[in-house]
Amino acid sequence: xxxxxxxxxxxxxxxxxxxxxxxxxxxxxxxxxxxxxxxxxxxxxxxxxxxxxxxxxxxxxxxxxxxxxxxxxxxxxxxxxxxxxxxxxxxxxxxxxxxxxxxxxxxxxxxxxxxxxxxxxxxxxxxxxxxxxxxxxxx
Amino acid sequence: xxxxxxxxxxxxxxxxxxxxxxxxxxxxxxxxxxxxxxxxxxxxxxxxxxxxxxxxxxxxxxxxxxxxxxxxxxxxxxxxxxxxxxxxxxxxxxxxxxxxxxxxxxxxxxxxxxxxxxxxxxxxxxxxxxxxxxxxxxx
Numbered sequence: 001x002x003x004x005x006x007x008x009x010x011x012x013x014x015x016x017x018x019x020x021x022x023x024x025x026x027x028x029x030x031x032x033x034x035x036x037x038x039x040x041x042x043x044x045x046x047x048x049x050x051x052x053x054x055x056x057x058x059x060x061x062x063x064x065x066x067x068x069x070x071x072x073x074x075x076x077x078x079x080x081x082x083x084x085x086x087x088x089x090x091x092x093x094x095x096x097x098x099x100x101x102x103x104x105x106x107x108x109x110x111x112x113x114x115x116x117x118x119x120x121x122x123x124x125x126x127x128x129x130x131x132x133x134x135x136x137x138x139x
Numbered sequence: 140x141x142x143x144x145x146x147x148x149x150x151x152x153x154x155x156x157x158x159x160x161x162x163x164x165x166x167x168x169x170x171x172x173x174x175x176x177x178x179x180x181x182x183x184x185x186x187x188x189x190x191x192x193x194x195x196x197x198x199x200x201x202x203x204x205x206x207x208x209x210x211x212x213x214x215x216x217x218x219x220x221x222x223x224x225x226x227x228x229x230x231x232x233x234x235x236x237x238x239x240x241x242x243x244x245x246x247x248x249x250x251x252x253x254x255x256x257x258x259x260x261x262x263x264x265x266x267x268x269x270x271x272x273x274x275x276x277x278x
Contacts, residue, residue, distance in 0.1 A: 008259060015261035029168055031179060038177020040170060043233040055257065088262070089252040090245050094182040096253040106229050113228040114235040118194065120147060122154035123227070 008055040016055065017048055021092040027063060028095055032105065035084040035098040041105035042113040044071070046095060058083045060097055077136040079103035109133045147194040155194065156187055160231040166202060167234055171244065174223040174237040180244035181252040183210070185234060197222045199236055216275040218242030248272045 022028050026048065032041040044062040046054070050070050053061040060081035064071035074080030085098035106113040109129040117126045161167050165187065171180040183201040185193070189209050192200040199220035203210035213219030224237035245252040248268040256265045 008257065012257055012259055012261050016257045019255065019262060029182060031170055031182065033177075033179055038172075038179075040172055040177075040179065040235055043168060043170065043228065086257040087253040087265075088255040088257070089182065090247050090249075090254065091252075092255075094252070096179055108229050110229075113230075113233070114226040115229065116158065116227040116231075118147065118151055118155045118225040118227070120151055122151050123158060126226075 007058065013052050013055045016086065016088065017051060019088055019092045020051070020095070022048070023093075025065075027065070028093060030062065030095040030097055032060065032081055032097045032099050032101075034101055036100075039112055040114060041081075041099070041101055041111070044073075051095075054083060054097075055086060060099060074102065077103065079105070079136065081105070103136075104130050107133060107136075109136060146197060152191050152194045155225065155227065156190060158227055158231045159190070159234070161187070162232075164204075166204070167232060169201065169234040169236055171199065171220055171236045171238050171240075173240055175239075178251055179253060180220075180238070180240055180250070183212075190234075193222060193236075194225060199238060213241065216242065218244070218275065220244070242275075243269050246272060246275075248275060 020028055027045045029043055030046045031043050034041055045065055047063040050061040050063045060073045060083055062071040080102045081099035083099055087096040104111050109131040110127050111130055115125050115127040117124045159167050166184045168182055169185045170182050173180055184204055186202040189200045189202045199212045199222055201210040219241045220238040222238055226235040243250050248270040249266050250269055254264050254266040256263045
């Protein structure tokens with residue numbers, strides 16, 4: 001689906017929210033995957049409000065558990081995620097967001113958050129920092 | 140890393156567990172991704188014991204929150220997941236498992252669990268059942 005179509009009607013948003021099994025905190029985990037390469041970028045949490053905003057605007061909005069408020073991904077850094085598809089799993093307790101990542105997904109300046117690989121020696125960092133985090137947050 | 144190398148030494152398992160931030164239930168979400176195609180197959184939960192078993196054997200073992208016990212993926216259906224890489228994210232609260240899925244990942248008989256797509260009309264099922272679930276569980 002083209003991102004502009006994610007100016008979703010309220011009826012579609014209601015259908016989505018109806019089949020999602022939110023946890024006792026009203027949250028559901030959401031995986032962000034780069035739509036054209038398949039790279040898994042990050043995992044974060046969404047609530048009803050962030051899902052509604054995401055489907056209405058076509059720009060991914062999470063819920064920050066630490067800050068206890070909506071987390072409009074890229075609001076500070078400019079590294080937004082445009083929504084390409086919004087998928088819900090078989091038992092409604094996980095979301096898969098297919099996105100176009102602008103810039104990098106990880107706050108460390110790496111393209112994705114999963115850079116610690118477990119190898120026989122222990123933990124190996126397998127991807128390089130692409131953008132200095134200082135340049136992402138102190139503009 | 141070759142799956143056979145995932146007969147990981149205890150020291151590597153300890154290093155992994157040390158940087159994982161388990162939630163208050165002692166669990167961490169784990170995303171399973173098909174290693175060669177990038178297909179996101181499912182998301183489930185792991186605890187220390189299931190992580191240890193997974194890294195020792197090279198076969199993915201989750202923790203079932205509903206059954207409150209280890210869930211050796213594919214133990215009944217034969218649809219196991221061989222571990223190709225075990226990655227931990229930037230803040231240690233999500234795991235990405237790169238796997239070779241034998242058979243299908245979803246209990247509905249679909250290759251992956253994320254078959255409900257939100258479209259303007261509502262929810263559209265976008266993938267077909269590949270194996271009849273009756274043939275997976277009633278052998």
